[in-house]
Amino acid sequence: MLSVHLENGRVDVRDEPRPGRPRGFALIRLLCGGICNTDLELQRGYYGFSGTPGHEFVGEVLEADSPEWIGRRVVGEINLACDACQWCRRGLGRHCPHRTVLGIVKHPGAFRECLTLPEQNLHAVPDSVPTERAIFTEPLAAACEILDQVPLPCGAQLAVLGDGKLGLLVAMALNAYGYRVHQFGRHENKLRIAQRAGVETEVARGNLPEMAYQWVVDATGSPEGFAQAVKLACPRGTIFLKSTLHGLVPVNTAPVIVNEITLIGSRCGRFEPALDLLTRNLIPVDEMISEQLPLADAPRAFERAAQKGIMKVLLGCGA
Amino acid sequence: MLSVHLENGRVDVRDEPRPGRPRGFALIRLLCGGICNTDLELQRGYYGFSGTPGHEFVGEVLEADSPEWIGRRVVGEINLACDACQWCRRGLGRHCPHRTVLGIVKHPGAFRECLTLPEQNLHAVPDSVPTERAIFTEPLAAACEILDQVPLPCGAQLAVLGDGKLGLLVAMALNAYGYRVHQFGRHENKLRIAQRAGVETEVARGNLPEMAYQWVVDATGSPEGFAQAVKLACPRGTIFLKSTLHGLVPVNTAPVIVNEITLIGSRCGRFEPALDLLTRNLIPVDEMISEQLPLADAPRAFERAAQKGIMKVLLGCGA
Numbered sequence: 314m315l316s317v318h319l320e321n322g323r324v325d326v327r328d329e330p331r332p333g334r335p336r337g338f339a340l341i342r343l344l345c346g347g348i349c350n351t352d353l354e355l356q357r358g359y360y361g362f363s364g365t366p367g368h369e370f371v372g373e374v375l376e377a378d379s380p381e382w383i384g385r386r387v388v389g390e391i392n393l394a395c396d397a398c399q400w401c402r403r404g405l406g407r408h409c410p411h412r413t414v415l416g417i418v419k420h421p422g423a424f425r426e427c428l429t430l431p432e433q434n435l436h437a438v439p440d441s442v443p444t445e446r447a448i449f450t451e452p453l454a455a456a457c458e459i460l461d462q463v464p465l466p467c468g469a470q471l472a473v474l475g476d477g478k479l480g481l482l483v484a485m486a487l488n489a490y491g492y493r494v495h496q497f498g499r500h501e502n503k504l505r506i507a508q509r510a511g512v513e514t515e516v517a518r519g520n521l522p523e524m525a526y527q528w529v530v531d532a533t534g535s536p537e538g539f540a541q542a543v544k545l546a547c548p549r550g551t552i553f554l555k556s557t558l559h560g561l562v563p564v565n566t567a568p569v570i571v572n573e574i575t576l577i578g579s580r581c582g583r584f585e586p587a588l589d590l591l592t593r594n595l596i597p598v599d600e601m602i603s604e605q606l607p608l609a610d611a612p613r614a615f616e617r618a619a620q621k622g623i624m625k626v627l628l629g630c631g632a
Numbered sequence: 633m634l635s636v637h638l639e640n641g642r643v644d645v646r647d648e649p650r651p652g653r654p655r656g657f658a659l660i661r662l663l664c665g666g667i668c669n670t671d672l673e674l675q676r677g678y679y680g681f682s683g684t685p686g687h688e689f690v691g692e693v694l695e696a697d698s699p700e701w702i703g704r705r706v707v708g709e710i711n712l713a714c715d716a717c718q719w720c721r722r723g724l725g726r727h728c729p730h731r732t733v734l735g736i737v738k739h740p741g742a743f744r745e746c747l748t749l750p751e752q753n754l755h756a757v758p759d760s761v762p763t764e765r766a767i768f769t770e771p772l773a774a775a776c777e778i779l780d781q782v783p784l785p786c787g788a789q790l791a792v793l794g795d796g797k798l799g800l801l802v803a804m805a806l807n808a809y810g811y812r813v814h815q816f817g818r819h820e821n822k823l824r825i826a827q828r829a830g831v832e833t834e835v836a837r838g839n840l841p842e843m844a845y846q847w848v849v850d851a852t853g854s855p856e857g858f859a860q861a862v863k864l865a866c867p868r869g870t871i872f873l874k875s876t877l878h879g880l881v882p883v884n885t886a887p888v889i890v891n892e893i894t895l896i897g898s899r900c901g902r903f904e905p906a907l908d909l910l911t912r913n914l915i916p917v918d919e920m921i922s923e924q925l926p927l928a929d930a931p932r933a934f935e936r937a938a939q940k941g942i943m944k945v946l947l948g949c950g951a
Contacts, residue, residue: 400867408867408891410843462892524729539885548719548727557889563880566858570876570897572727573781578889 316425317611317628320363322356324612331427334376338429341372341387343608346424346628347448348618350478350534351417351557356615359559360417367424367628368416369451371444377432388450390434390584391415407581424611424628436584439592445605448627449482449598450587456482457590458582459530459553460490468493471528474542476503476514478601478624479555480532484512486587487530489595497521503624506600521545524572530555536562548572553579601625635744636930636947639682641675643931650746653695657748660691660706662927665743665947666767667937669797669853670736670876675934678878679736686743686947687735688770690763696751707769709753709903710734726900743930743947755903758911764924767946768801768917769906775801776909777901778849778872779809787812790847792831793861795822797920797943798874799851803831805906806849808914816840822943825919840864843891849874855881867891872898920944 316329334340347369355362368391374382393413394406401409415430416422438447456479465471469492473484476498484496484507497517498504504514524547531542534556542552543565554576569576590596601624606614608629618626635648653659666688674681687710693701712732713725720728734749735741757766775798784790788811792803795817803815803826816836817823823833843866850861853875861871862884873895888895909915920943925933927948937945 405868549724554885554889556885558885560884561882562885564883564885565879566873566875566877566881566883566897569895570873570899573897573899575897576888576895578885578892578894580889580892 314426315608316365317367317422317608318364319356319366322358324356324615326609326611329425332421332429334429337378337431337433339377339382339387339432339435340375341370341389341428341430342375343370343372343423343426343428343629344386345371345444345448346608347452348614348626348628349452353615353619354557354559355417356619362417365421365425366416367422368414369448370423370428371438371447372423372428374435375427379432382432382435386438386444386447387435388438388447388584388588389415389430389436391417391451392581393420393431393434396433424608426608436588438588442588442591445602445627446591446594446598449596449601449625450584450591452479453482453486453587453590453596453598454582454584455479455555455580456486456582457586458579459483459487459555460586461582462553462577462579463551465492465528467491469528470495470526471530472497472526472545473530473532474498474538474545475531475533475556476500476507477532477534480530481507481601482596482598483530483532483555485510485596486590488512489590495526500622502622506597509600510597524548526550529553532556534558536564540565543568543574546572546574549574551575551577553577555579602627633745634927635684636686636741636927637683638675638685641677643675643934645928645930648744651740651748653748656697656750656752658696658701658706658751658754659694660689660708660747660749661694662689662691662742662745662747662948663705664690664763664767665927666771667933667945667947668771672934672938673876673878674736675938681736684740684744685735686741687733688767689742689747690757690766691742691747693754694746698751701751701754705757705763705766706754707757707766707903707907708734708749708755710736710770711900712739712750712753715752743927745927755907757907761907761910764921764946765910765913765917768915768920768944769903769910771798772801772805772906772909772915772917773901773903774798774874774899775805775901776905777898778802778806778874779905780901781872781896781898782870784811784847786810788847789814789845790849791816791845791864792849792851793817793857793864794851794853794875795819795826796851796853799849800826800920801915801917802849802851802874804829804915805909807831808909814845819941821941825916828919829916843867845869848872851875853877855883859884862887862893865891865893868893870894870896872896874898921946
């Protein structure tokens with residue numbers, strides 16, 4: 314079977330034997346994979362990764378212990394947890410210290426014709442949700458994670474900084490849940506997607522308001538964005554950190570302390586709220602798809618995904 | 633009257649006229665002043681400060697609009713707020729954007745024979761509390777601020793990093809309120825003060841536990857301390873930032889995001905809980921006094937306060 318291989322920044326497609334299926338796992342045929350910024354970071358060598366990448370996928374279950382899964386179209390949570398530690402017992406397998414992570418940490422990823430994942434990680438995709446929409450479940454779950462971390466007051470006003478894929482999903486998810494969202498970004502064409510979904514958007518040219526928002530989401534992916542978020546937040550305000558920055562980031566901590574700002578790191582989320590939003594078709598994710606390429610064209614797909622202005626690149630969809 | 637003057641890093645004592653008393657203000661005779669790390673930072677030029685420093689004081693009211701204040705021994709909150717903005721209306725004058733700050737921002741400080749402060753900033757010191765103990769009200773209020781920011785679970789276990797004055801006050805205040813405190817520091821003699829008060833202390837020589845505490849307080853005043861605090865915190869843990877660091881601090885944000893850690897900037901606090909702890913004599917603050925010098929010896933007092941191993945230096949106490 315075809316399998317994407319990433320090593321030393323090089324993406325190629327290999328022929329590999331179909332993986333064995335351990336007890337408790339499902340064997341899943343890939344229908345569609347989505348290239349995420351994290352995949353591009355793996356390519357840039359940030360985690361010393363080598364192997365099959367890919368953690369955004371929709372697939373069809375070929376084999377499983379529980380017969381009810383067989384033939385189902387599924388998405389899957391990416392953290393493979395031990396199911397025994399205190400984190401797992403609290404329902405926070407995403408923080409299990411023994412976890413492996415699909416296509417990121419010690420578990421081969423989804424960019425191959427067949428993948429394996431524990432049955433307990435699977436979520437059935439409702440028939441009404443097309444595969445090209447369901448592929449956004451994982452990043453949308455990361456966007457919704459904010460709402461699982463802090464109980465926001467009903468109808469609260471939030472500022473979202475950044476108009477990349479995650480920034481758009483965060484803004485549109487918060488908007489769909491009834492919050493008032495002001496999104497600041499640099500790209501009129503990207504912001505327009507959120508705007509059509511009901512988000513108030515603004516092309517940010519330097520002068521953002523200062524101390525203006527109780528709730529701020531930094532999804533810029535840049536140290537400058539983080540500094541802007543600190544300026545945007547009012548005293549006792551909260552900033553959700555949705556950007557993973559690499560290495561040491563120079564941070565001016567003084568305003569954080571003087572204004573008693575709360576910073577909350579935010580990563581993966583539960584799939585349920587994301588699937589709910591996609592089932593109700595409340596997020597126009599299809600407008601975020603830039604390109605669809607067959608799995609065999611993975612090297613070119615990675616190239617395209619890294620280009621400026623390109624949003625989501627899908628692999629093998631509809632294959 | 634004698635007044636301490638700080639300019640370009642130089643401390644001297646001048647003779648100045650007694651300040652006028654605006655309506656709503658009290659004229660207060662200084663009984664005792666305490667030199668704080670912030671004063672030393674003003675001396676190092678961090679805020680372009682020039683004028684009379686000093687924000688930790690105990691005084692006796694000489695003149696006031698309300699006759700009941702006259703003759704009372706008082707401490708005073710250091711933020712002079714506008715009393716009209718949304719922050720002030722919410723009882724958060726400490727974040728009033730129009731505020732001046734005693735001895736720090738545009739209001740002459742307490743290191744002079746007579747100072748002025750709005751009556752609404754004053755708190756009477758109970759007769760049972762000696763002046764040398766009451767002088768710790770302001771820094772102890774900053775230590776207690778943590779408990780005003782987040783409702784900690786009853787009996788929660790916290791790690792406090794740092795054994796400077798603020799670290800000790802934080803550890804002892806949390807301990808006095810029934811929390812289980814593990815304090816990590818570098819100085820056996822300083823830690824012993826907290827230990828005698830019931831805090832579990834440990835001289836930290838490198839290897840601190842990792843991902844071990846749900847609640848961590850960073851009071852180290854150093855970027856390395858902040859990095860240690862991030863390591864010490866468990867996933868979804870909370871770190872209170874009690875250290876003011878200057879300039880850009882290199883921060884590794886990746887573990888903050890991956891482990892979804894919450895960072896909370898924390899500054900000044902309400903005086904009530906601090907005065908309560910001091911009145912009940914639950915914090916052995918007298919052990920933290922290194923030296924007492926007359927106001928006229930302020931230059932030498934500042935020198936002493938900046939020396940290694942020296943803790944609290946008092947000015948004019950008992951005068």
